[in-house]
Amino acid sequence: MSMKLLAGSLIAAALTLAWGSPGLAGPARPLLLAQASQSAEDIFWQSVQNSTDPAMFQAYLDQVANGTFKGVYKPLAEIKLRALGKTAAPATPAPETTAQDRTTPPPATEPATPPPTQTAQDAASSPDIEACDRAAAHAMDDQKPANLPGVTFDKLDTSAAITACLRATKLADAPSREFFQLGRSYDKAGNYKEAMVAYKAAMEKGHKRAIYNVATGLMKTQRGVKKDPAAALALMERAVDEKVMFALSGLGDYYRLGVGGRRNYPKAIDYYNQAIAAGDSQGYVGLAIMTYDGTGIPRNRNKACDLWQKGSSLGDSNAADYSKRYCRYR
Structure with missing residues (x-):
């Protein structure tokens, strides 16, 4: 079957799964809950997102162009096409096998020398790894190469970062930070579903900061990610145990x-104070909010403004915003 026909079959299957089809035997059976919650576009994308054939992604873009799909994954499809090449190479037909071919044993040959396996050290020095690090490394990641300053979230070039980090994560023994950096890139692009997949992969591979990101991602329902507050709390507590920066203030927020x-206001205050002692500027922000509102602590707006100013002096933009908004006329 040609790739074009295969793509067409996948699209048809996706539409059937998403919308159902009465068929010849009468009304379709009710969809399973997991299927019902997904659109035809989601189902088709999930079936091709890991493909290495450009035709699959071109087929998706064609459906966006003709209005069948909304284009939720259009940026990712375009990135995939650029990474794989714009046109698919024509498939070479397999030689026809005759009865004699099937019965004649193959000639004896020397066993082929297997290609050298890639070691973890090879992966760490790969150009793809270096490209992903340059594009999306987190400044506070203890796995980050020491010679790189890191990229702040607002400065991420999502197109370049996603392309580089997708390549890096496909390498054998790719460091866990590459998955974390791919998650950051998807996160900035607004693709929260793929971001969570990448963050979880990084977490499972031992990346500590990814624990914090998964926890914050589960705090609220976002496109493609279901809210799970209990899991978020458990993961934030785990991040505190792993001494991840901002986890103490994050747990205070929770x-x-x-x-x-x-x-639990006493616990919140305790964690904010621990965060401040650990150099976490967000501890000042949370404690100031409670002090300003008189939540679980005596109300004192002057003290709250002092706390925000201390956080701001550490370079915390949230603290600076609160100070500017609420402390101008004190």
């Missing part, structure tokens, strides 16, 4: 807001 359970 207890202040009641994420995954009831609000």
Whole structure:
């Protein structure tokens, strides 16, 4: 079957799964819950997203152009096409096998020498790894190469970063940070579903900061990611155990807001103070909010403004925003 026909078959199957078809035997059976929650576009994309054939992604873009699909994954499809090449190479037909071919044993030959296997050291020095690091390394990642400053979230070039990090994560023994960096890139691009997949892969491979990102991703329902407050709380506690920067203030936020359970203001205050002692500027932000509102602590707006200013002096943009908004006339 040609790739064009295969792509067409996948599209038809996706539409059937998403919308159902009465067929010749009467009304279609009710869809499974997992199927019903997905559109035809989601189903088709999931079936081709790991393909190495450009024709699959061109088929997706064709469906966007003719209005069948909304284009949710259009940027990713375009990135895939650029990474794989714009046109698919024509398939070489397999030689016809005769009865004699099937019965004649193959001639004895020397065994082929297997290609050298890639070691973890090889992967670490790969140009693809280096490209992903340059495009999306986190400044506070302890796995980041020491010679790179890292890229702030607002400065991420998502197209370049996703392309580079997709290649890097396909390498054998790719470092866990490459999956984390791919997650950051998808996150900035607004593709939260793929971001969570990448963050979880990084976490499973031992990347500590990814624990924090998965926890924050589960705090609220976003496109493609279902809210799970209990799991978010458990993961943030794990991030604290792993001494991930901002996890202490994050756990303070969870207890202040009641994420995954009831609000616990004494615990929130305790974690904010621990965060401040550890140099986490977000600890000042959370403690100042509670002090400004008088939540679980005596209300004192002057003290709250002092706390925000301390956080701002450490370069925290959130603290600076709060200080500018609420402390101009004190």
